[in-house]
Amino acid sequence: MPRQNIYDNETFFAGYRALRERADNANNLFETPALLALLPTLEGKAVLDLGCGCGDHCAEFARRGARRVLGVDISEKMLAGARRENSCPRVEYRLMAMEDIGALRERFDLVVSSLAIHYVEDYAGLVRRVYDLLNPGGAFVFSQEHPLSTCFSGGERWTRDERGEKLFANVSNYSVDGERESTWFVEGVKKYHRTFSTVVNALADAGFVIERFVEPVPDAAILAAHPEQRDLLHKPDFLLVKAGKKA
Amino acid sequence: MPRQNIYDNETFFAGYRALRERADNANNLFETPALLALLPTLEGKAVLDLGCGCGDHCAEFARRGARRVLGVDISEKMLAGARRENSCPRVEYRLMAMEDIGALRERFDLVVSSLAIHYVEDYAGLVRRVYDLLNPGGAFVFSQEHPLSTCFSGGERWTRDERGEKLFANVSNYSVDGERESTWFVEGVKKYHRTFSTVVNALADAGFVIERFVEPVPDAAILAAHPEQRDLLHKPDFLLVKAGKKA
Numbered sequence: 001m002p003r004q005n006i007y008d009n010e011t012f013f014a015g016y017r018a019l020r021e022r023a024d025n026a027n028n029l030f031e032t033p034a035l036l037a038l039l040p041t042l043e044g045k046a047v048l049d050l051g052c053g054c055g056d057h058c059a060e061f062a063r064r065g066a067r068r069v070l071g072v073d074i075s076e077k078m079l080a081g082a083r084r085e086n087s088c089p090r091v092e093y094r095l096m097a098m099e100d101i102g103a104l105r106e107r108f109d110l111v112v113s114s115l116a117i118h119y120v121e122d123y124a125g126l127v128r129r130v131y132d133l134l135n136p137g138g139a140f141v142f143s144q145e146h147p148l149s150t151c152f153s154g155g156e157r158w159t160r161d162e163r164g165e166k167l168f169a170n171v172s173n174y175s176v177d178g179e180r181e182s183t184w185f186v187e188g189v190k191k192y193h194r195t196f197s198t199v200v201n202a203l204a205d206a207g208f209v210i211e212r213f214v215e216p217v218p219d220a221a222i223l224a225a226h227p228e229q230r231d232l233l234h235k236p237d238f239l240l241v242k243a244g245k246k247a
Numbered sequence: 248m249p250r251q252n253i254y255d256n257e258t259f260f261a262g263y264r265a266l267r268e269r270a271d272n273a274n275n276l277f278e279t280p281a282l283l284a285l286l287p288t289l290e291g292k293a294v295l296d297l298g299c300g301c302g303d304h305c306a307e308f309a310r311r312g313a314r315r316v317l318g319v320d321i322s323e324k325m326l327a328g329a330r331r332e333n334s335c336p337r338v339e340y341r342l343m344a345m346e347d348i349g350a351l352r353e354r355f356d357l358v359v360s361s362l363a364i365h366y367v368e369d370y371a372g373l374v375r376r377v378y379d380l381l382n383p384g385g386a387f388v389f390s391q392e393h394p395l396s397t398c399f400s401g402g403e404r405w406t407r408d409e410r411g412e413k414l415f416a417n418v419s420n421y422s423v424d425g426e427r428e429s430t431w432f433v434e435g436v437k438k439y440h441r442t443f444s445t446v447v448n449a450l451a452d453a454g455f456v457i458e459r460f461v462e463p464v465p466d467a468a469i470l471a472a473h474p475e476q477r478d479l480l481h482k483p484d485f486l487l488v489k490a491g492k493k494a
Contacts, residue, residue, distance in 0.1 A: 167419065168419050169419070169421070171481060172415050211451050212451060213448060215444045233421075
């Protein structure tokens with residue numbers, strides 16, 4: 001199966017870095033806090049980060065006491081950024097597609113992935129490989145774009161009233177799993193939509209116990225500072241999942 | 248907390264019965280087959296049906312070999328129908344709100360509920376009570392209206408093109424759990440919307456292992472006979488859940 005590497009595209013990479021550097025981007029407001037809140041204690045643990053990007057999370061895992069952090073990513077550019085900005089003694093960065101983690105021989109107490117899994121076509125296969133890489137009692141924590149976003153297949157994303165206020169999120173083809181092509185800094189970015197049942201059933205079939213789903217929404221403080229985030233009450237941007245392997 | 252009993256309203260009951268008697272209603276096409284497909288073998292099992300209505304499912308559980316079936320419902324009219332149409336030696340019907348099952352002293356191998364749980368305000372409490380009523384190794388199988396339907400809070404349900412074809416399901420307030428009032432045969436029918444994370448987390452917190460989610464969609468044969476069901480590819484009508492209590 002093909003491994004998509006948009007992050008080594010110059011235009012994509014520049015746009016992505018500029019977006020992530022904004023303090024009020026959706027990742028900083030919602031995704032990262034929700035992901036970190038789902039983590040178990042990391043003292044003395046071995047952690048694998050799938051699609052580690054520029055290594056911000058890997059550095060945080062080391063700060064939280066992990067004895068070993070392996071960050072893998074398909075993008076040389078991302079890993080160069082990680083080595084420049086987030087080098088730490090107990091963190092290793094390695095060029096590897098998420099699809100290829102079956103080749104790893106070590107085992108981990110935690111596998112994490114932040115906003116990367118929607119680029120992977122074979123989700124069920126990935127989930128099985130993660131299960132095999134975990135020690136008993138270990139956990140898999142990941143975030144992805146929300147299924148109500150990934151389902152979208154063209155047209156306008158919102159229905160607005162005459163003043164331009166968002167009334168409805170336009171949902172199409174939610175029930176149809178599979179590839180969606182979109183323009184995000186560059187044309188032809190491929191993401192894979194999965195229904196909630198696909199997300200749940202692959203985890204259950206692999207042997208995971210599903211412990212927590214989170215669909216972050218703005219609290220009162222965020223709404224006061226960022227009133228435009230009220231849209232998330234109609235449709236969340238992210239889904240976060242925590243699943244455990246029995247001890 | 249209040250227990251809603253719309254089914255004893257004459258107008259509602261008449262409308263509901265007429266709908267359910269149509270062979271091609273959405274329950275017969277999608278919900279009932281999906282629910283029955285999730286059932287474990289019932290030979291020698293004790294089964295509790297929450298919101299049993301006119302007892303069609305209870306009779307089926309007895310046919311499948313259950314040694315004991317208890318159907319509870321809040322509606323006298325529904326139970327009168329059940330006793331008239333679906334009396335069986337091993338089936339008992341009892342007037343009881345789902346919210347009150349904590350009073351039951353017997354234990355069950357399977358708790359089933361078909362399209363009733365979205366009428367219950369305290370979902371987490373119900374899930375905990377179901378868990379307590381199950382024998383180890385038992386299962387909880389239920390169907391509900393799909394969260395993309397229950398979230399709706401007014402206006403048009405679909406955006407259509409100039410020929411009237413459905414382009415988008417209009418989704419609003421998905422992230423806002425709680426009561427929705429709608430007109431279904433009568434005005435003021437109350438249902439409770441829950442996000443997928445609310446559905447998942449209450450089960451996980453109660454101790455359940457989530458085994459399967461199903462969001463039924465039409466297959467090729469149903470689409471050929473009922474082309475109007477193509478809408479379900481945008482938005483399913485039902486969510487079905489199977490969760491297990493550890494043996």
